[in-house]
Amino acid sequence: MNNKKRKEILFKIYSENFKFIKDNSSLKDNFDKGFGCFCPICLDFFVKEDLEDKINPLTLEHNPPQSLGGKSSILTCKKCNSDAGHKIDNEILTALLEIDALHFKPNSEIKTQFYNESTDGKGVNAKIKIEEDGKFLINIDTKNNNPKIHKKFFDSEVQEYNSPLFSNDISKSGWSKKLNFTFDKPNKTNERLASISLLKIAYLMAFEKLGYLYIFNKNTEIIREQIKHPEKEIIKNPFWITYQFPDNLLGVNIITKPRELRSILVIFNLKTKSDSYKISICLPGFSEGDEKIYEKIKDILCQGNGFQNIEVNNYINSEYNIKDIEKTFRLVQFWESFVEKQ
Numbered sequence: 001m002n003n004k005k006r007k008e009i010l011f012k013i014y015s016e017n018f019k020f021i022k023d024n025s026s027l028k029d030n031f032d033k034g035f036g037c038f039c040p041i042c043l044d045f046f047v048k049e050d051l052e053d054k055i056n057p058l059t060l061e062h063n064p065p066q067s068l069g070g071k072s073s074i075l076t077c078k079k080c081n082s083d084a085g086h087k088i089d090n091e092i093l094t095a096l097l098e099i100d101a102l103h104f105k106p107n108s109e110i111k112t113q114f115y116n117e118s119t120d121g122k123g124v125n126a127k128i129k130i131e132e133d134g135k136f137l138i139n140i141d142t143k144n145n146n147p148k149i150h151k152k153f154f155d156s157e158v159q160e161y162n163s164p165l166f167s168n169d170i171s172k173s174g175w176s177k178k179l180n181f182t183f184d185k186p187n188k189t190n191e192r193l194a195s196i197s198l199l200k201i202a203y204l205m206a207f208e209k210l211g212y213l214y215i216f217n218k219n220t221e222i223i224r225e226q227i228k229h230p231e232k233e234i235i236k237n238p239f240w241i242t243y244q245f246p247d248n249l250l251g252v253n254i255i256t257k258p259r260e261l262r263s264i265l266v267i268f269n270l271k272t273k274s275d276s277y278k279i280s281i282c283l284p285g286f287s288e289g290d291e292k293i294y295e296k297i298k299d300i301l302c303q304g305n306g307f308q309n310i311e312v313n314n315y316i317n318s319e320y321n322i323k324d325i326e327k328t329f330r331l332v333q334f335w336e337s338f339v340e341k342q
């Protein structure tokens, strides 16, 4: 399917979702714009003509980012799409590629500097690549290096003699050359920005699944503010849960117990060339005070046995579908009749 068609389909699904909510709530009396939908990040309203608007059209957004295996699943406005892309989406990619490299996982790569006594503290630029089969390839080319330092570095190899009499491995005996060096671990990651990009992925997944029912919930205001202003510390505490939930919970779920952790739990995989990372992020639920979830995660889970008491309900994943327009408000009913009573 081409992008234009895909945009039109998404526009229709989410505009119908909004129309249903509007027609069945107090909004019907005081919302005077036509058939359309909102950008889930800035909450600007768009009608169909805006799909082609030159200045700020609705755009297909890959969520999670395409570089981490995501698909084009929602519409956000061009401004939000590119702002977040520049400010935060790259951060999570950088962070995961660094983790891959630090663990020398197959298909990972480290750009670094090698140091030894010959390099005068300057270092030679080098690239370490770990191949599919685990082999290390080290590339120190002259193009990226000062030729003098480059030469000195290679001249610093030492000759070593291993007597075959005392060697366990006869192939390693005799004369050999050795280059000794150290290198810095990569650490370009801005952890704070990387974590906000996880929050954004989770928020947009919740929107994709639940539509405007979720983002008109006032508890989600702080999430949008944090995504729009990644440089500010609006949410101080962790929003992730460091527990490996089973694969059948991938998607949007509800933590029902313990009461203090009641929240929407979004679980997703991010895929690099080397590995797959399962991430679990909490978002506020629908009850009053649920936006305080982030003040509690750290306290409860740091007590050690917090996970034993976690109960996750998969109602949203198994029962809820944005296209099932008649069932739009069922989640609120489920929340009030079941989740709040837990």
Ligand SMILES: [Zn+2]
Residues within 6 Å of the ligand: 039, 040, 041, 042, 043, 044, 076, 077, 078, 079, 080, 081
């Ligand atoms: Zn926007």
